[in-house]
Amino acid sequence: METKTINKVKEWVERAEMGFFYEHPAQQEAAQALLQMSFPTTRDESWKYTRTAKLAQTSFQLELAEVMAEVSFEEFVPALSVSSNFFGTLHTAFCNQAWRCEVKGNESDHTHHFVIKNKKKGIWMQPFWRIEVKENARGKVVIHSEMEVDSFLNGKIEIFLAKGAHLDIDLIQDHAETHFHLMQVEVIQEEGSHLNLVTHTLQGGWIRNEVKIELRGQRAHAGLSGFYLPENQQLIDNHTVVDHQVPHCTSNELYKGVLFDQSRGVFNGKVFVRKDAQKTEAYQSNKNIMMSDTAEMDSKPELEIYADDVRCSHGSTTGTFDQEALFYLRARGLSEMGAKQMLVSAYINEVIDRSGQPLVIEYVKKTLSERGRVIAD
Amino acid sequence: MMKIENLKASIDGKEILRGLNLEVKPGEVHAIMGPNGSGKSTLASVLAGREDYEVTDGTVTFNGQSLLDMDPEIRAREGLFLAFQYPVEIPGVSNMNFLKAAVGEMRKHRGQDPLTAKEFLALVKEKSALVELDGQLANRAVNEGFSGGEKKRNEVFQMAMLEPTLAILDETDSGLDIDALRIVAQGVNAMRSPERSFVVITHYQRLLDYIVPDVVHVLYKGQIVKTGPKELALELEEKGYDWIKETVA
Ligand SMILES: Nc1ncnc2c1ncn2[C@@H]1O[C@H](COP(=O)(O)OP(=O)(O)OP(=O)(O)O)[C@@H](O)[C@H]1O
Ligand SMILES: [Mg+2]
Numbered sequence: 001m002e003t004k005t006i007n008k009v010k011e012w013v014e015r016a017e018m019g020f021f022y023e024h025p026a027q028q029e030a031a032q033a034l035l036q037m038s039f040p041t042t043r044d045e046s047w048k049y050t051r052t053a054k055l056a057q058t059s060f061q062l063e064l065a066e067v068m069a070e071v072s073f074e075e076f077v078p079a080l081s082v083s084s085n086f087f088g089t090l091h092t093a094f095c096n097q098a099w100r101c102e103v104k105g106n107e108s109d110h111t112h113h114f115v116i117k118n119k120k121k122g123i124w125m126q127p128f129w130r131i132e133v134k135e136n137a138r139g140k141v142v143i144h145s146e147m148e149v150d151s152f153l154n155g156k157i158e159i160f161l162a163k164g165a166h167l168d169i170d171l172i173q174d175h176a177e178t179h180f181h182l183m184q185v186e187v188i189q190e191e192g193s194h195l196n197l198v199t200h201t202l203q204g205g206w207i208r209n210e211v212k213i214e215l216r217g218q219r220a221h222a223g224l225s226g227f228y229l230p231e232n233q234q235l236i237d238n239h240t241v242v243d244h245q246v247p248h249c250t251s252n253e254l255y256k257g258v259l260f261d262q263s264r265g266v267f268n269g270k271v272f273v274r275k276d277a278q279k280t281e282a283y284q285s286n287k288n289i290m291m292s293d294t295a296e297m298d299s300k301p302e303l304e305i306y307a308d309d310v311r312c313s314h315g316s317t318t319g320t321f322d323q324e325a326l327f328y329l330r331a332r333g334l335s336e337m338g339a340k341q342m343l344v345s346a347y348i349n350e351v352i353d354r355s356g357q358p359l360v361i362e363y364v365k366k367t368l369s370e371r372g373r374v375i376a377d
Numbered sequence: 378m379m380k381i382e383n384l385k386a387s388i389d390g391k392e393i394l395r396g397l398n399l400e401v402k403p404g405e406v407h408a409i410m411g412p413n414g415s416g417k418s419t420l421a422s423v424l425a426g427r428e429d430y431e432v433t434d435g436t437v438t439f440n441g442q443s444l445l446d447m448d449p450e451i452r453a454r455e456g457l458f459l460a461f462q463y464p465v466e467i468p469g470v471s472n473m474n475f476l477k478a479a480v481g482e483m484r485k486h487r488g489q490d491p492l493t494a495k496e497f498l499a500l501v502k503e504k505s506a507l508v509e510l511d512g513q514l515a516n517r518a519v520n521e522g523f524s525g526g527e528k529k530r531n532e533v534f535q536m537a538m539l540e541p542t543l544a545i546l547d548e549t550d551s552g553l554d555i556d557a558l559r560i561v562a563q564g565v566n567a568m569r570s571p572e573r574s575f576v577v578i579t580h581y582q583r584l585l586d587y588i589v590p591d592v593v594h595v596l597y598k599g600q601i602v603k604t605g606p607k608e609l610a611l612e613l614e615e616k617g618y619d620w621i622k623e624t625v626a
Contacts, residue, residue: 324465328519329475331425331461332535333453333482342478346469346518375478 008056009034012090016062016124021096026080030093037086049266049298050208050237055180060124060152064097067127068115073099078128087182091126091156098128103139103167111140111357118147118179125153133165133193140357141169147204150178157185161193163217168196168356172364177205177234184210189249191217198355199226200364201236208237215242215249215277222251227351229344229373230263230295237266242284244277247307253284256351258344259295266298273305273312280307284314289321289347291340338375345374378403378574379444379543384435385599386423393419395599396435401543404571408585408610409578411596412618417578418462420596421547425459426452439543453479454486458541460532462548462578467519472531475519476501476538483539504537508564525552533564544568545576550584562587582614595621 013034020027039056040047078098083089101112116127133139147153161167175181181204187195199209213222228236242251257265267286288297301314321343329339345368355361368374379401386394393416401407411417423430424437426449437444444452467475480500481491492500501515508530520528529549536544546565550558565575565588577588585593585607593609594601597618602625603609613621 322465322467325467325470327425327427327449328461328465328467329470329479330449331453331459332475332479332539333450333486334475334478335450335482336448338478338482339450342470342475343467346467349469375474 009038011059012056013093015059016094020093022077022080024077024080026082027093027095030080030082030089033082033089034086034093037089040086046239046268049264050235055152055206058150058152058180060122062094062096063120063123063125065125065127065153066117066119067097067099068117069099070113072112073101073114073129076100076130078130087154088156088184091128091154091184095126095128095156097126098130100130100132101139101141103131103133103137103165106138107140108138111142111359113142113144115144115146116153117145118151118153119149121149121151123151125151125155127153127155129155129157130160131157131167131169132160133162133167135162136164137162138166139168141167142172142357142360143169144172145175145181147175147179147181149176152180153182155181155183157183159185159187159195161187161189161195161220163190164192165190166194169198170355170357170360171197171199171209172202172360173200173204173207174202174367175204175207177232179205181207182210183208185212187211187213187222189213189215189217189220189222192219193217194221194223196223196354196356197225198351198360199238200352200355200360201226201228202364202367203229204234204236206235208239210239212241213243213251215244215251216246218246218248220249222249223253223354224251225254225351225354227255227348228257228265229260229348229368230257230265231260233262233264235264235266239266239268241270242272242282244271244273244280244282246274246276247278247280249277250281251283254351254354255286256348257288257297258291258347259288259297260291262292262294264296264298267316268300268302269314270302270304271312271314273303273307273310275306277307278309280310280312282310282312286316288318289344290318291321341373341375345369348374378405378440380438382436384420384423384437385433386419386430387433388419388430392433393430393599394423397596397600399594399601401574401576403542403574404569405592406569406575406577406588406590408590408593408607409576409596410580410593410610410613415596416599417596418547419599421459421462421545421576421578424452424545425449425457450482453539453541454483456542458536458539458544460529460536460544460546460549462551464520464528464532466521466523468521470519472515472517472519473501476515476535479535480538500538505534507537507567508533509560510534526554526557529553530557530561533561537564537568540568542572543574543576545578547578548580549577550579550581558584559587582610585610597621597625
């Protein structure tokens with residue numbers, strides 16, 4: 001079993017023979033390290049509920065993704081570093097596309113819009129983004145992934161928020177059921193900076209988002225939220241880490257899901273409050289509605305608090321539909337389907353409305369309602 | 378309009394309605410009174426189509442069709458309306474969107490064209506004025522944070538919007554202050570017509586001073602045990618239910 005998975009990694013490394021794109025020593029180092037690693041299995045604590053076997057066994061070919069980036073994103077040579085986790089190491093070794101975006105002034109009425117697409121079967125993409133918001137600058141970014149066919153994207157977004165910087169960033173994920181998607185988001189926040197990250201998972205077959213936020217400067221605030229509406233046999237996994245390293249920072253996290261059919265949802269949210277991080281306020285909530293008996297949600301909030309003067313709360317609920325509300329709507333003439341759609345949209349609008357970008361809010365609501373997932377308001 | 382014959386219904390194996398008979402003709406107003414727990418709300422829920430209750434026997438014909446065979450939304454579209462005793466709060470669903478959808482379904486069912494946004498707003502304005510419902514409430518989430526009285530007024534407002542042919546009002550008077558009671562009753566009276574019937578469930582004669590019923594029924598232990606003219610309500614107010622319970626026992 002073990003050797004078999006290692007072999008899979010070897011195949012992946014061999015298949016990526018187009019070389020180390022950036023001739024960066026870290027790429028070779030990572031490729032070497034990979035040969036000692038295996039695809040995560042459900043025995044790995046952080047992969048307990050998410051299987052990678054099907055992904056590992058597919059022979060994807062490393063290629064470039066099609067992008068439609070605004071001029072404000074420019075290609076660049078990233079400073080790659082060796083990661084400790086498998087997909088991070090894979091990303092470092094074979095990253096072949098990278099863009100950066102710098103926000104220097106107050107751009108609150110301008111959006112850096114990045115669309116990454118794929119219509120080509122069987123390919124493996126390794127994109128990298130770096131978003132840097134300079135001191136006291138304000139920026140808005142959208143990264144919109146549209147993956148139409150069987151393919152795999154192993155991506156990474158690095159975000160740096162300088163002192164007093166403010167960033168609204170929305171990830172819109174809209175993928176075919178046959179697409180595998182792994183997105184690591186790493187954020188570093190300096191003093192007084194403000195992050196508002198919303199992940200809109202419209203659709204996808206296998207999605208794993210890993211968001212890691214380091215609050216390094218005092219009075220920084222991180223808002224992170226997301227929704228997911230998996231159906232059929234789709235899997236949506238959100239792993240988040242918020243690391244409160246210094247005093248007086250706040251974080252507010254809300255992930256909501258509505259799960260249909262035999263779909264699976266995973267939420268794991270870690271909040272660390274380090275010893276020095278007094279006066280931390282950290283709130284985390286994961287709420288789910290199960291629309292079928294065969295859907296499954298594994299939700300695990302984890303709080304690790306080493307400071308004593310803090311206000312933290314976390315909660316996770318997984319329940320069924322509010323039957324009273326459903327009956328009330330039907331008793332006024334709405335069809336069962338229409339009533340459910342109305343209740344689902346009310347439920348997830350709380351997340352969508354957290355976006356700092358009205359155009360994104362409008363787009364996401366419109367798209368979901370056009371697809372009959374919700375009734376728009 | 379509606380004929381209920383030998384209706385029996387239970388919940389969790391417990392029989393609540395035990396062979397109930399009632400006939401409501403077009404244009405009539407029936408009052409149903411009766412002690413707590415006698416089955417009044419159960420009757421209303423069964424008629425509206427709540428699935429928690431199991432109908433074990435009996436028939437209900439509504440405008441010539443079998444009501445019990447219809448889904449709740451079809452009953453509503455066919456002209457049945459229930460003003461709930463405890464209207465549910467639905468966070469995130471705006472009253473306006475909900476009503477727009479409901480009115481849209483009704484009109485579609487009746488073969489009418491959808492209202493334009495302008496016509497819809499005009500209708501909202503007209504009907505909310507009828508029950509003196511604060512215009513702001515229409516923009517909030519359905520019943521969320523509404524006071525008890527506001528929830529009841531919102532029910533009557535919805536009734537006015539949907540123009541049912543048979544409206545069942547389950548204790549719509551409870552929790553209303555004296556002015557609100559008068560306003561709600563005026564709303565109902567404004568809707569009275571030879572084609573529209575009402576079943577008014579109440580504990581208090583007071584409401585029936587405003588909405589004058591054609592018939593008063595007493596529901597006790599899941600059956601209509603007494604039926605009389607509007608004066609019966611006065612008698613009940615005076616004497617309570619014991620004398621009726623005795624005649625039944
Ligand atoms: N979900 C339920 N499970 C078990 N018993 C129930 C349930 N719902 C109602 N009942 C019982 O059915 C009986 C009738 O209840 P119902 O609400 O119809 O009474 P009511 O006449 O409307 O009373 P009130 O005047 O207090 O509103 C009561 O004994 C009640 O406890
Ligand atoms: Mg009752």
